[in-house]
Amino acid sequence: MDTSTRTHISLYEQRLQLVAHALTENSKLSEKVASDLAVHVLYAIDHIPEKVR
Numbered sequence: 667m668d669t670s671t672r673t674h675i676s677l678y679e680q681r682l683q684l685v686a687h688a689l690t691e692n693s694k695l696s697e698k699v700a701s702d703l704a705v706h707v708l709y710a711i712d713h714i715p716e717k718v719r
Contacts, residue, residue, distance in 0.1 A: 681708055 675683075685704035689695050695703065 678708070 682701065682704045685707050686697065686700040689700035689703055689707075690697055693700075
């Protein structure tokens with residue numbers, strides 16, 4: 667198996683892409699702005715206590 671063509675994408679990066687995609691599909695935000703905002707969204711979600719989620 668050629669590992670030079672494989673790229674590992676962390677779960678965090680996958681989540682960022684998912685949020686950024688949702689933001690761009692449902693707003694007029696650019697990809698850059700949506701990606702920057704996705705970082706803040708995930709930070710907020712990750713800091714919501716488990717009982718509340």
